[in-house]
Amino acid sequence: MPRPREFDEDRVVLAVRDAFWDRGYAATSMDDLLRVSGLGKGSLYGAFGDKHRLFLRVLREYDDANLRGLRERLEAAPRGVDMVREFVLGVAGDPTGAAARRGCLLANSTAELATSTPDVAAEARRSYDAITALLTEALERGQREGDVDPDADAAETARAVLAAQLGVVALGRTGMDLAELTAVARSALARLLPAPSR
Amino acid sequence: MPRPREFDEDRVVLAVRDAFWDRGYAATSMDDLLRVSGLGKGSLYGAFGDKHRLFLRVLREYDDANLRGLRERLEAAPRGVDMVREFVLGVAGDPTGAAARRGCLLANSTAELATSTPDVAAEARRSYDAITALLTEALERGQREGDVDPDADAAETARAVLAAQLGVVALGRTGMDLAELTAVARSALARLLPAPSR
DNA sequence: GGTGTTCTGGACGGAACGGTCAACAACTAG
DNA sequence: CTAGTTGTTGACCGTTCCGTCCAGAACACC
Numbered sequence: 001m002p003r004p005r006e007f008d009e010d011r012v013v014l015a016v017r018d019a020f021w022d023r024g025y026a027a028t029s030m031d032d033l034l035r036v037s038g039l040g041k042g043s044l045y046g047a048f049g050d051k052h053r054l055f056l057r058v059l060r061e062y063d064d065a066n067l068r069g070l071r072e073r074l075e076a077a078p079r080g081v082d083m084v085r086e087f088v089l090g091v092a093g094d095p096t097g098a099a100a101r102r103g104c105l106l107a108n109s110t111a112e113l114a115t116s117t118p119d120v121a122a123e124a125r126r127s128y129d130a131i132t133a134l135l136t137e138a139l140e141r142g143q144r145e146g147d148v149d150p151d152a153d154a155a156e157t158a159r160a161v162l163a164a165q166l167g168v169v170a171l172g173r174t175g176m177d178l179a180e181l182t183a184v185a186r187s188a189l190a191r192l193l194p195a196p197s198r
Numbered sequence: 199m200p201r202p203r204e205f206d207e208d209r210v211v212l213a214v215r216d217a218f219w220d221r222g223y224a225a226t227s228m229d230d231l232l233r234v235s236g237l238g239k240g241s242l243y244g245a246f247g248d249k250h251r252l253f254l255r256v257l258r259e260y261d262d263a264n265l266r267g268l269r270e271r272l273e274a275a276p277r278g279v280d281m282v283r284e285f286v287l288g289v290a291g292d293p294t295g296a297a298a299r300r301g302c303l304l305a306n307s308t309a310e311l312a313t314s315t316p317d318v319a320a321e322a323r324r325s326y327d328a329i330t331a332l333l334t335e336a337l338e339r340g341q342r343e344g345d346v347d348p349d350a351d352a353a354e355t356a357r358a359v360l361a362a363q364l365g366v367v368a369l370g371r372t373g374m375d376l377a378e379l380t381a382v383a384r385s386a387l388a389r390l391l392p393a394p395s396r
Numbered sequence: 397g398g399t400g401t402t403c404t405g406g407a408c409g410g411a412a413c414g415g416t417c418a419a420c421a422a423c424t425a426g
Numbered sequence: 427c428t429a430g431t432t433g434t435t436g437a438c439c440g441t442t443c444c445g446t447c448c449a450g451a452a453c454a455c456c
Contacts, residue, residue: 002402003403003453003454005402006404022314023313023314024311024314026225029442029444030444031444039405041445041446042404042447042448043404047403101312101313107368108309111306111309111310112222112306112310113222114372114373115221115300116221121372124371125373128369159378159381159385160382162369163365163368163382164362166364166368167361167362167363167364168361169368170308170309170368171360171364173313174322175312175316175319175320183354184360187357188357191358194389200423200424200430200431201424201432202432227413227414238433238435238436239435240435241435243415
């Protein structure tokens with residue numbers, strides 16, 4: 001019997017996500033969020049709660065989408081190692097450099113908020129653990145497929161790959177030249193994923 | 199003939215730095231800065247300008263101190279490769295984990311502000327370029343000293359090491375278990391700095 | 397068509413924001 | 427001791443902040 005929503009919840013979450021992504025949490029005002037979402041104050045508060053709750057929801061959905069994408073890429077990849085390489089090289093994938101400059105919402109949020117907001121730190125741990133598990137799986141497949149040194153510890157390598165990727169993300173945020181950023185990614189990958197000594 | 203300052207400028211910069219470091223730029227209010235510095239409004243504005251200018255000064259001095267420390271460690275290190283290892287492992291060096299959770303002021307600031315504040319992005323590039331140069335120097339010394347594969351490109355390796363360190367810093371900020379963080383650092387180092395094949 | 401429930405938009409409040417300014421204090425140079 | 431210069435303090439300003447609340451609108455159900 002209630003009056004139905006006039007807006008699409010997912011669309012609002014994406015619009016709000018972009019605002020937080022571009023400005024950071026603290027620098028994004030509720031007025032900004034109302035503007036980009038097109039909602040009135042009552043609607044936004046009614047549907048999502050206050051700024052903090054809204055942000056956490058946005059962050060969780062962002063992470064979930066990310067993990068889903070990685071999982072799909074792993075399944076679709078001809079070889080396990082391809083997914084690992086894409087994961088690192090993809091940071092510099094957008095030829096305009098805009099994506100690299102924008103960085104990763106989770107990484108940005110962790111850097112800004114992890115100290116003051118335990119929820120964000122916990123979300124980051126959850127997400128990075130899941131990514132590590134996926135990378136481990138990909139590397140183990142790579143070992144079976146003969147692309148990765150079978151003597152290497154896949155889980156350890158996965159952690160190193162994640163660190164390298166996070167580093168490339170951080171460097172991309174400085175506006176570093178895209179060719180150089182790609183070179184960093186390649187250089188790290190070449191050293192982290194030595195071909196099996198056959 | 200002027201009236202002399204009643205405060206020590208460097209002490210104020212350090213106190214303000216800690217405030218920015220703990221809360222981030224946007225979440226730190228001028229009142230916070232007045233409290234931690236002990237100054238009145240007129241004094242702080244008179245000596246350092248507005249919040250933005252004060253922050254940039256703090257960030258530059260932080261970076262300079264960092265670079266100075268790295269240079270000294272390189273000069274003091276028995277072997278070039280020691281400085282490289284310290285650079286990465288040092289992130290998890292504080293046994294309480296507080297330093298790891300705090301992260302790096304420059305990295306945090308870049309993640310929060312690089313998009314909206316070109317000055318911060320430029321400062322980050324400047325700093326990371328200088329660190330890369332130092333790491334390259336250390337690695338070249340390591341090659342001469344027989345600790346680093348002489349066939350590796352030192353500059354490329356330096357970039358990969360920097361990325362790995364930034365990644366470890368990012369992971370440390372999530373509150374990841376300290377032993378695990380150390381393992382990540384070791385794992386990355388072991389793969390980035392293969393012993394020379396003698 | 398009436399009724400009950402939810403949604404909507406904006407007015408509103410109190411607090412906190414960054415920044416200015418003027419009156420006063422503290423010193424130096426002569 | 428006087429004059430001149432700078433430092434200090436805190437009141438003050440206009441703006442923006444987040445969040446609440448309410449009057450009215452839009453639907454579903456009976």
